[in-house]
Amino acid sequence: MKRGMYSDNERKLFKKVDNEHELFKYKMLSSTPKEIYDNCNIIKFYECIYEYFRYEEIIAEKHIKSCLKCGNVIASLYELYIEYEYLRFSTFAEIAELLDVFAGQQEKQQNIDDGLQEDGINI
Numbered sequence: 001m002k003r004g005m006y007s008d009n010e011r012k013l014f015k016k017v018d019n020e021h022e023l024f025k026y027k028m029l030s031s032t033p034k035e036i037y038d039n040c041n042i043i044k045f046y047e048c049i050y051e052y053f054r055y056e057e058i059i060a061e062k063h064i065k066s067c068l069k070c071g072n073v074i075a076s077l078y079e080l081y082i083e084y085e086y087l088r089f090s091t092f093a094e095i096a097e098l099l100d101v102f103a104g105q106q107e108k109q110q111n112i113d114d115g116l117q118e119d120g121i122n123i
């Protein structure tokens with residue numbers, strides 16, 4: 001994230017991502033060598049996403065808000081990455097694209113939920 005002043009949402013998001021990353025790292029380091037080896041792709045994903053949130057200077061507000069809405073940010077992004085074959089995570093630009101898709105999915109789901117509530121269906 002950028003140097004200097006952070007918004008409240010940026011601080012909340014970084015704390016959320018940092019906590020999730022630390023818990024994941026602890027879990028992986030507590031695993032057997034075979035489990036660690038078998039999870040090497042997930043480890044790489046977690047590290048790349050963590051570095052993005054740590055070092056990207058400008059993160060779009062829509063990305064921040066969409067990440068704050070979900071429980072585990074990195075795990076949710078990983079599920080999306082697995083679901084959509086074309087998504088990548090090796091560069092910050094690719095991660096921003098992943099976040100665009102993530103925010104778009106949340107927006108679609110919100111529109112669906114809003115439509116159901118208008119029809120008198122409680123979710």
